[in-house]
Amino acid sequence: MQIKNGKIFFKNQLVERNLIIENGLIKRISNYSASEEEKQDEVVDAKGMLILPGLIDVHVHMREPGDTYKEDFKTGSHAAIAGGITTVIDMPNNKLPTITAQRLKEKEKLAKQKAICDVFFHMGATENNFDEIKKAEPLSLKMYLSETTGDLVLKDKNAIKKHLEIFTRKIVVHAEGQMLIDRLVSLLYKNKKGNIHLAHTTTAKEIDTIKAVSGTIEVTPHHLFLSKKYEEKLGKLTPVKPPLRDEADRRLLWQSLDKIDCVATDHAPHTIEDKEDGAYGYPGLETSLAIMLDAYNKKLLTINWIVERMAINPAKIFGLNDRGEIAVGKKADLIFVDTKQEWQVKGEELETKCKWSPFDAWHLRGKVKTVIRNGKTIYEGGEFVY
Ligand code: NCD
Ligand code: ZN
Secondary structure (H helix, E strand, O other): OOOOOOOEEEEEEEOEEEEEOOOOOOEEEEOOOOHHHHHHHOOEOOOOEEEOOEEEEEEEEEOOOOOOOOOOOOHHHHHHHHOEEEEEOOOOOOOOOOOOOOHHHHHHHHHHHOOOOOOEEEEOOOOHHHHHHHHHOOOOEEEEEEOOOOOOOOOOHHHHHEEEEEEOOOOOOOOOOOHHHHHHHHHOOOOHHHHHEEOOOOOHHHHHHHHOOOOOOEEEHHHHHHOOOHHHHHHHOOHHHHHHHOHHHHHHHHHHHHHHOOEOOOOOOOOOOHHHHOOOOOOOOOHHHHHHHHHHHOOOHHHHHHHHHHHHHHHHOOOOOOOOOOOOOEEOOOOEEEEEEEEEEOHHHHHOOOOOOOOOOEHHHHHHHHEEOOOOOEEOOEOOOO
């Protein structure tokens, strides 16, 4: 496959280049040549498009197994692709939480059968599943210090310390509020400070606390773009963990843009009925990039910031070294983006099974037009074409 006439995000710049894709990988990045084009079985014209690496969302709740009435690997991955996200890392707080090697395997199998994006998994930490973690060798470990959907919360100080001490890859921590984050930092094993990643960080002070021990952090689009005053509009849809913060905190978060390592959606779909019963969480896969592109159009963010936080850094942080940027030898997961297209978010038209969005009715400028996964076009002009 050859992709021509697009502007490619290459070495931190947008440049006009020709891309040659072979066997699911990026084979060559060069200037256009007619003789090269003749050799190709498929030529894709990307005129007017920005070509970015497929995005990586490190915080997603696919809800399968257990809560497939809210989402499953099929609907969740369709939502991801429609949002330009070609890789997700799924969370372990299922009805039967992902805390054993066997459950992790079962999930991997389900995702392979049903998902149209790549799915990796965070394994849940409990008070005593050290052997299971050793056996499963997960990509990362998720530790809940705060109460949330499911019952994975870890209270025992010694268990927390032991996980921090022995797990060598990233440990993603859900800790809400400065007090808990300070507690987490006080428990860090002294030689291994850098391996924590704070999920859905909401304040500038939390960012500084984690950065001081060389950890990494993610923020969600909803904490960047919505604050408490928006809850009036959200009504019964309001509950989310962590809650939306005051407008002053939200503004301070924007002043810490440089320190944010990644944008992750915390895609946490619940039916409207469950929301009315108080369930926490917002869906986000289909709106996150578009919201960032809209902010780019308003000169609030740059394309570099967006690609770094939504592809390059997530790949680096979680060791997904075969993806995250457009470079020779990397996986050919690519998205074509029209930064000028105007559209309106309509919850009922989304791919997610829950069919609503906290950004419902927002007018946005910027949209994903085409998604290429493993060198194959699977989404084009709003339609799935695989
Ligand atoms: C998440 C969910 O519903 O699984 N909800 C949320 O409000 N963020 C749980 C979580 O991310 O901790
Ligand atoms: Zn979550």
